[in-house]
Amino acid sequence: xxxxxxxxxxxxxxxxxxxxxxxxxxxxxxxxxxxxxxxxxxxxxxxxxxxxxxxxxxxxxxxxxxxxxxxxxxxxxxxxxxxxxxxxxxxxxxxxxxxxxxxxxxxxxxxxxxxxxxxxxxxxxxxxxxxxxxxxxxxxxxxxxxxxxxxxxxxxxxxxxxxxxxxxxxxxxxxxxxxxxxxxxxxxxxxxxxxxxxxxxxxxxxxxxxxxxxxxxxxxxxxxxxxxxxxxxxxxxxxxxxxxxxxxxxxxxxxxxxxxxxxxxxxxxxxxxxxxxxxxxxxxxxxxxxxxxxxxxxxxxxxxxxxxxxxxxxxxxxxxxxxxxxxxxxxxxxxxxxxxxxxxxxxxxxxxxxxxxxxxxxxxxxxxxxxxxxxxxxxxxxxxxxxxxxxxxxxxxxxxxxxxxxxxxxxxxxxxxxxxxxxxxxxxxxxxxxxxxxxxxxxxxxxxxxxxxxxxxxxxxxxxxxxxxxxxxxxxxxxxxxxxxxxxxxxxxxxxxxxxxxxxxxxxxxxxxxxxxxxxxxxxxxxxxxxxxxxxxxxxxxxxxxxxxxxxxxxxxxxxxxxxxxxxxxxxxxxxxxxxxxxxxxxxxxxxxxxxxxxxx
Numbered sequence: 368x369x370x371x372x373x374x375x376x377x378x379x380x381x382x383x384x385x386x387x388x389x390x391x392x393x394x395x396x397x398x399x400x401x402x403x404x405x406x407x408x409x410x411x412x413x414x415x416x417x418x419x420x421x422x423x424x425x426x427x428x429x430x431x432x433x434x435x436x437x438x439x440x441x442x443x444x445x446x447x448x449x450x451x452x453x454x455x456x457x458x459x460x461x462x463x464x465x466x467x468x469x470x471x472x473x474x475x476x477x478x479x480x481x482x483x484x485x486x487x488x489x490x491x492x493x494x495x496x497x498x499x500x501x502x503x504x505x506x507x508x509x510x511x512x513x514x515x516x517x518x519x520x521x522x523x524x525x526x527x528x529x530x531x532x533x534x535x536x537x538x539x540x541x542x543x544x545x546x547x548x549x550x551x552x553x554x555x556x557x558x559x560x561x562x563x564x565x566x567x568x569x570x571x572x573x574x575x576x577x578x579x580x581x582x583x584x585x586x587x588x589x590x591x592x593x594x595x596x597x598x599x600x601x602x603x604x605x606x607x608x609x610x611x612x613x614x615x616x617x618x619x620x621x622x623x624x625x626x627x628x629x630x631x632x633x634x635x636x637x638x639x640x641x642x643x644x645x646x647x648x649x650x651x652x653x654x655x656x657x658x659x660x661x662x663x664x665x666x667x668x669x670x671x672x673x674x675x676x677x678x679x680x681x682x683x684x685x686x687x688x689x690x691x692x693x694x695x696x697x698x699x700x701x702x703x704x705x706x707x708x709x710x711x712x713x714x715x716x717x718x719x720x721x722x723x724x725x726x727x728x729x730x731x732x733x734x735x736x737x738x739x740x741x742x743x744x745x746x747x748x749x750x751x752x753x754x755x756x757x758x759x760x761x762x763x764x765x766x767x768x769x770x771x772x773x774x775x776x777x778x779x780x781x782x783x784x785x786x787x788x789x790x791x792x793x794x795x796x797x798x799x800x801x802x803x804x805x806x807x808x809x810x811x812x813x814x815x816x817x818x819x820x821x822x823x824x825x826x827x828x829x830x831x832x833x834x835x836x837x838x839x840x841x842x843x844x845x846x847x848x849x850x851x852x853x854x855x856x857x858x859x860x861x862x863x864x865x866x867x868x869x870x871x872x873x874x875x876x877x878x879x880x881x882x883x884x885x886x887x888x889x890x891x892x893x894x895x896x897x898x899x900x901x902x903x904x905x906x907x908x909x910x911x912x913x914x915x916x917x918x919x920x921x922x923x924x925x926x927x928x929x930x931x932x933x934x935x936x937x938x939x940x941x942x943x944x945x946x947x948x949x950x951x952x953x954x955x956x957x958x959x960x961x962x963x964x965x966x967x968x
């Protein structure tokens with residue numbers, strides 16, 4: 368397959384881009400196309416054989432077969448019967464072969480496009496993904512890829528067979544009866560012109576349909592994820608109304624497209640009947656005058672219908688084509704989305720000590736105000752460093768920079784003195800473990816969720832990690848133990864259980880650097896105490912960065928940094944900061960009840 372975000376493809380028509388993308392599948396495309404052409408060739412043979420048979424019955428020994436091969440009328444019919452059997456057999460074989468090849472090709476390209484597009488989405492930087500909706504991405508990865516598969520499954524073969532029909536019958540008409548041929552072909556320019564006009568008018572309508580599909584997916588995804596909120600606020604009616612409104616817009620867009628596409632066949636049919644009538648009358652006159660044989664006339668009448676009638680399917684074929692090309696544009700637009708970050712070539716230092724530092728870091732989201740303003744912070748190797756501050760101080764942004772989800776606007780972030788921009792992102796993240804406040808468990812088993820970072824971990828290692836996180840007793844009590852399904856986002860588990868499993872997941876990864884982002888903020892005191900015991904064991908001898916609102920959880924940190932509006936205000940141990948009486952002491956006083964929080968000025 369071609370490189371997904373190769374900028375040289377920009378502006379390339381979607382069908383040509385798809386051909387270039389196909390790469391190793393091109394020989395299969397050519398083979399499927401050959402079987403489609405052969406199948407249509409054999410499919411067109413019976414009307415020709417009927418004409419020869421009529422000629423044999425009417426002209427007898429003077430017929431084409433009789434005069435050329437000296438066969439009697441009876442012998443001619445037996446020969447025609449044998450040829451018919453062979454032709455029908457070959458038609459059946461080639462139909463089987465083209466259907467297998469086209470369908471297999473459609474499934475293969477669908478699979479490869481979906482996987483490659485998803486893999487590309489995973490590689491995009493956070494700022495690119497945050498500008499898109501989950502529903503929109505799902506629409507491309509699922510609906511658009513399926514739409515392309517439907518065209519490859521059916522439409523490509525129909526286009527090839529239509530072209531084959533026109534070329535073969537055109538050659539026969541002009542060879543057998545040049546005086547009639549032009550009448551049969553007279554409607555074709557009108558039909559082609561109308562089809563092209565139809566295609567141009569349908570393109571924006573189907574683009575609108577695909578856009579409404581994305582909106583529906585986005586709204587459905589939001590509502591399903593937010594069902595607890597919807598129910599708690601008794602907002603079911605409004606949520607349903609929102610889905611109904613999106614579905615109504617999709618209905619209107621589809622109806623707008625359908626009304627135009629439905630006009631195509633009735634209009635084309637009237638053009639076709641003119642060609643058929645002309646062949647019937649003019650060809651009949653030539654047959655009556657003896658200019659052409661009765662057999663040729665019979666063949667011409669049959670062939671005119673076989674030539675022109677398939678053109679009525681142009682509407683359906685163009686319908687499939689336009690839908691597929693609209694989807695193809697969206698797929699390749701996503702594949703062409705560049706990743707704003709470039710991986711470096713430097714290796715992660717070995718042995719890795721785990722010292723992280725922010726040096727003069729400025730950062731802003733999408734041209735907004737600076738979140739971090741010239742921040743200088745060091746996280747010493749093997750020590751526990753806490754970051755505290757009020758909402759909006761820049762704590763979560765700092766974590767994203769340490770994981771290189773974003774790059775600083777100015778300054779640099781280093782690991783053991785190496786700029787993170789010079790490192791491969793995957794190599795960096797393999798050495799960092801994250802336990803977040805917003806725990807995400809995938810729909811699957813406990814084992815699946817624990818093995819995210821260590822798919823080769825043994826049951827003994829899984830148990831050891833769970834014991835370190837004080838969650839093994841719970842896992843062992845589950846109906847299927849490690850193979851118990853936790854539900855989507857771990858909904859079958861309590862908040863504390865989910866949090867402990869996320870800690871066990873990080874322990875199993877055994878990273879030199881561990882980031883705890885509000886890891887205990889959403890659990891009760893008893894669970895928090897258990898988690899703190901687990902973390903005390905896990906963080907020993909490891910570079911640990913703790914983001915916390917509950918100051919009680921970071922009292923024993925080696926150093927505490929206090930952020931305010933993206934700047935470092937204070938640093939020190941808990942006791943020294945409290946004694947200093949600054950911002951940290953104020954936060955401590957509020958949380959311990961020794962000081963009443965003051966309203967903002």
